[in-house]
Amino acid sequence: MKSQLAFFKGLSLKNTKTGKLLQTKTGTPFQVIANKEIADHIRSWRFIVLIVLIVLTFVASMYVSLSNIKSVVNNTNDPDHLFLYLKLLTTTDNAVPPFHVFLNFLGPLLGIALGFDAINAEQNSGTLTRIMAQPVYRDNLLLAKFTGGLTVVSTLFITLTLLMVGGGLILTGVRLEPQEMLRILAFIAMTVVYVGFWLSLSILLSVRFRQAATSALTAIGIWIFFTVFYQVVVNLVVRAFLPDANLLSQDEIISYNEIILNILRIAPSQLYTDATTTLLMPSVRSLGPITMEQMAGAIPSPLPFKESLLIVWPQVSGLLAATVACFSLSYYLFMRREIRS
Amino acid sequence: MNDPIIQLKGLTKCYGTFKAVDHLDLAIDKGEIFGLLGPNGAGKTTTILMMLGLTDPTTGTVQVCGYNATTNPIAVKRKVGYMPDSVGFYDNMTALENLIYIARLNGLPEHEILQRAIETMEQVGLKNDMHKKTSAYSRGMKQRLGLADVLIKQPDIIILDEPTLGIDPTGVKDFLMLIKQLSKQQGLTVLLSSHHLHHVQQVCDRVGIFVAGKLLVQGNIGTLSGNLFGKEGYAISVTLAQPVAEPWQHRAALQTLGNITQVSIEEKTLEISCDCDITPAIVRFLVQEGYDIMSVHKKEYGLDDIYQKYFENNSTENITNEKSVSFFQRPFFKKYKNG
Known part of the structure; x- marks a missing residue:
């Protein structure tokens, strides 16, 4: 206990030292804006509501998986049954979906809620002109808004997952494999990128539309389109164009299947689902259909982390590319635009 | 030193086909208070x-x-x-x-910021309200806080867009005096835009009148009124106790006083225009003739009249334009109907 106290003393001393250092040096405008954004998010009701929502789903899915964990770990037919912590994140009794499926539709909501009024609310309240009249580069503002939101989101997810891991350690006493930790961290990174995509999309809309309500509705519209209607539309179109399955050879069926899957993968939520299932379930070997010939000789065992990461790499780069595209488009719209309230 | 601190050369801004600012040339020297005057939408x-x-x-x-300012805005800022007009x-x-x-x-040094912020709040007279949320601020207080915003960075130039908008008359006076005082103390250059002429008249060294994207005239108020009304001379209006009957028997006698160009009578009021100031002579004449004088008013031209004058020209131009347009449109519609 004593040593801990001493440790804390040392910490606080260090803090005052860095505090003094900070006093003589002001951050760059980018840091100043980002700090303010983070503070604003944390204090806003909107974010508190979202945190409550996410924590509730987290607790619910954890509760379900904890109550089923014993039977899952004892199930020797499952090649993944020894990855206790991954099982904690993915086990379900079919009544409550696992956490990563929840995040699949709560993530966009989080991203949209943090970004839909980033620029237009400032413009409408007249603060944008005020900020832009200071010696601040315009891109600093956009970047700080994006970074601020993303920092808050990643802190939230890292905290939640570490809480989950810590709770699991206390409850079961099972050692955490390094591979599991890597997979869980990759899952968090994937989730942050996913939320980042929706955040940058909603910032783009907030630059484009003057009214916060319009940009929020448009963002939610895009989200609903991709989660609900996109699959329906693809199915309808495919059914209209696809030849009768009975007349096709197996190879053709497989190639058509690939095409349909790839079309579905335009939806960010599909990319996210692909990526998270592969990362959290080490025995997943492919995201498309596999022929019997390909499966022949394969031992049903978990893949190493690197292999799983290779499988989802296209998904990761797809999401990153979409994020960058949205972000650069908002740059393009914002950089030369006239600022007036 | 003689280099102007703000220099605009051939500045034009178009929104589509609409010219908001049309070949504007303007130079503002260091340390002066320049008023940019114009109606709403003048650019x-x-x-x-x-x-x-x-x-x-x-x-x-x-x-x-x-x-x-276009290629290096950060240095300018x-x-x-x-x-801004709506802070x-x-x-x-x-x-x-x-x-x-x-x-x-x-980027002010962090250890100075608090001190300087409190000083600036004191300077603009918000010391007692500085811990209030800005949502509880009145319009005038917000305007003052806006000025504090501007002053805390210790600028060389202050640009105020409609600074007097929405403040009550005493507030306006205080505010403008504050600006004037600061400008004189710290040698600041101030550019303020307004459509309130009286406000500008109180503080500005020089004004420019800006209508439809063009700077019509610039100079101090004396020169402006001299340029515009010099040819019309002086105007004196005298109000009498009794109505004056037309035709007025003393008209000829009054005109012998000399320099009088025009006399018009409207019931009790005589409007007299003359080339030089002969108010005492006119009053003496009327008293001798037995009139009871209620008031004598010598018109001095302020910014208002200058403004009015420019507006008159401008609005009549607009009206003639509109007329010609509708005139040309008429046949077209007729044709259309017939067709």
Whole structure:
């Protein structure tokens, strides 16, 4: 206990030292804006509501998986049954979906809620002109808004997952494999990128539309389109164009299947689902259909982390590319635009 | 020293086919208070935005403190404090926090910021309210806080866009006096835009009248009225106790006083125009003739009249334009109907 106290003393001393250092040096405008954004998010009701929502789903899915964990770990037919912590994140009794499926539709909501009024609310309240009249580069503002939101989101997810891991350690006493930790961290990174995509999309809309309500509705519209209607539309179109399955050879069926899957993968939520299932379930070997010939000789065992990461790499780069595209488009719209309230 | 601190050359801004600012040339010297006067939609705000690099001119250049505002806006914004016409603040922060945020964005040293923010609040007279949330601020207080925002970065130039909008008359006076005082103390150059002539008249060294994207005249108020009304001379209006009957028997006698160009009578009021100031002679004459004088008023031309004058010209132009347009449109419609 004593040593801990001493440790804390040392910490606080260090803090005052860095505090003094900070006093003589002001951050760059980018840091100043980002700090303010983070503070604003944390204090806003909107974010508190979202945190409550996410924590509730987290607790619910954890509760379900904890109550089923014993039977899952004892199930020797499952090649993944020894990855206790991954099982904690993915086990379900079919009544409550696992956490990563929840995040699949709560993530966009989080991203949209943090970004839909980033620029237009400032413009409408007249603060944008005020900020832009200071010696601040315009891109600093956009970047700080994006970074601020993303920092808050990643802190939230890292905290939640570490809480989950810590709770699991206390409850079961099972050692955490390094591979599991890597997979869980990759899952968090994937989730942050996913939320980042929706955040940058909603910032783009907030630059484009003057009214916060319009940009929020448009963002939610895009989200609903991709989660609900996109699959329906693809199915309808495919059914209209696809030849009768009975007349096709197996190879053709497989190639058509690939095409349909790839079309579905335009939806960010599909990319996210692909990526998270592969990362959290080490025995997943492919995201498309596999022929019997390909499966022949394969031992049903978990893949190493690197292999799983290779499988989802296209998904990761797809999401990153979409994020960058949205972000650069908002740059393009914002950089030369006239600022007036 | 003689180099102007703000120099606009051939500045033009078009929105589609509409010319908001039309080949504007303007030079403002260091330390003067310049008033940009014009009706709503004359292009004042657009001009100011171009000076700060917040919008790009279609053609022409803006030089502020020796920097090109379009290509190097950051350097300009370091030197210039700008208060927009509708200042907004973050309502969830106190006034002091708002001010400190701006100070940080300007890169002031962190250990000076609090001290300087409090001093600036004191300067603009908000010392007692600085811990209030800005959502609780009145319009006048917000305007003052906006000025504090501008002052905390210790600029060389202050640009105020409609600073007197929405403040009550005493507030306006205080506010303008504050600006004038600060400008004289610290040698600041002030550019303020307004459509309130009296306000501008109180503080400005020089004014420019800006209508439909063009700077019609510039100079101090004396020269402006001299230019415009010099040819009309003086106008004296005398109100009498009794109505004057037409035709007036003393008209000829009055005109012998000399220099009188015109006399018009409207019941009890005589309007007399003359080339030089002969008010005493006129009063003496009327008293001798046995009239009871209620009031004598010598017209002095203020900015209002100058403004009015320019507006008259401008609005009549507009009306003739409109007429001609509708005239040309008529046959077209007829044709259309017949067809």
